[in-house]
Amino acid sequence: MSSAPVTATPDRTPPGAAAGTRRRAFLAILSRDLWVTIRREPGGFLAQALLQPIFFLFIFGRVLPEIGQAQGSYGSLLLPGVMALTAITVSLQNVALPLVIEFSFTKEIEDRLLAPLPAWAVGVEKIVHAALRGIFSAFVLLPIAAVVLPDGLQLGGANWIALIAVVAGGAVAGGCLGLVMGTVVPANKINIAFAVILTPLLFTGATFYPWSSLDSLRWFQVVTLLNPLTYVSEGARAAIGTGEHMATWAIPLGIVGSIVVFGVIGLLGFRRRAID
């Protein structure tokens, strides 16, 4: 089957890991996660990812305008915000929750920590997989919005490359934030942490309003700059080309900055949990 040509060197120096070992291990772990998503729990994944944004779009984008509590065009302002929110929260939850369970209860992660790749790379894989879920969920909202929103989709002026980049960046930032939560928060407090972190994240992220419209509420406008979602919402708004948005230079800065800050904290936390 695989009797290998003997590679033992005569000078008794043990060979290190071959160059492709780490890459193959990383891709195999990623393919395991994607396999579970696609083959084992597609329904559960879609329900968890899409139910909340569909209701946001339906209530705020359809019901409120219909009963005269909001303008008819609100939906086109809302959609990029909800896409950004979905990219971040789906990714965040898909890192944080499994991580807490695997580290504390099932210990399933041990098998992957013993795979031939550095421990931190297992954390990176968690972010990549969750970000793929987040990106997928955000873009699946487009056809749904076409049906739900009264005006349908207005994507004539969209810059698709920018939109993909913003959503992908947001999903990665969400995954990094999830890694921080999943490794810093003790298992028995994770439900509290979710409430305490997700709620402010949801409402201070310029999802339901353009950031510049907060000019009259200056202190709140400044507070929202701490939320990575603000940059992703504004970025999606800018890419789709609906309404006003914050200065273009600030958007990549905010997204990349969030990834760096939360990524470093998260990976350090992951290494602390993975290696005593």
Next chain:
Amino acid sequence: MSSATASGSFGPPPPVAEDAIVVEGLRKRYGSSGDEAVKGIDFRVRQGEIFGLLGPNGAGKTTTIGVITTRVRPTGGRVLVDGLDVTTDQVAVKLRLAVVPQRPNLDRSLSAIENLTFHAAYFGFSRRARRERALELLEQVGLQGRENDRVDQYSGGMAQRLIIARALIHRPQILILDEPTTGLDPQSRLFLWDTMRELQAQGTTLILTTHDMAEADQLCERIAIVDHGEVIALDTPRGLRRLLPSERGVEVVVVAQDAVGAPDAVDADDGATPSSGAPTVPGDDPAAAIGRVPGVERADVVSSAEGRTTVRAYGAVEAGDLVAGLSDAGLRLVELRQLEGSLEDVFVHLTGRELR
């Protein structure tokens, strides 16, 4: 995804270092102010050996195993796996190891065979090789026909066998079993023991931690007893038994040479003085007679029934002297065996009786 590569070689390279594992002056302190869990452990595991790591709970076994498997960073000393340092060559070390953990950690989102094939994929096996090897191992561990079951439907014994199959799928040089038989039924335990012996015959190095002394005694060539973060004894099971101070000696069963009546040997006199009381039967009081044999420090009658007297003689006794001494005293030797305490006695002798 990670399909076959040009190399065509799967699994770790063959071992090259003389010792499979070298642990030198290993120390580990958890946190900056905590107590040292490991306070300078040294041992070497030879290639192809079954090595036992014994100790009470909290003695430092799991920490030591953790360092070897790259999951715990040592605060002092060094650990080599096939000559590779566990702190600097983690990936190469992991390639050579497999672990059967204390608690089952199967991937519960996957079926049994997927647990094996994905694990093999992590180690770079081609799609074809993974499947072939997985089916082969499932048959070996008696799980053929159950390969598509979800693993949460497996019983404890089945899960354990699947974990063993998973550990073996990438052909590790070194297999580490951390209390593998805790909670297993006798059949599963015997299966595991057979598997371990087979693996050793194939050249795999095995490290076993266990509380089951009989298991360690049966399987291990050498055993390190760890307590309070230090190795307090390291020897073969036989060598360890010799550590019991009171248990060096022999047990003999004797009958009077012209056994007509029972030689009702009662309390033995001090062996140094010849017995003062007149013997009731021809032949001497057995305990006193044995007590006079050179090298015997003390002789006690253990039991006496149907004319046979069982005597324990402590000390460094030569069999020849003993036979001569007995025949001088008119006694005939029926049975002679070396006294050996159980490994459990040794363990308790070395680590004390208090609860941890």
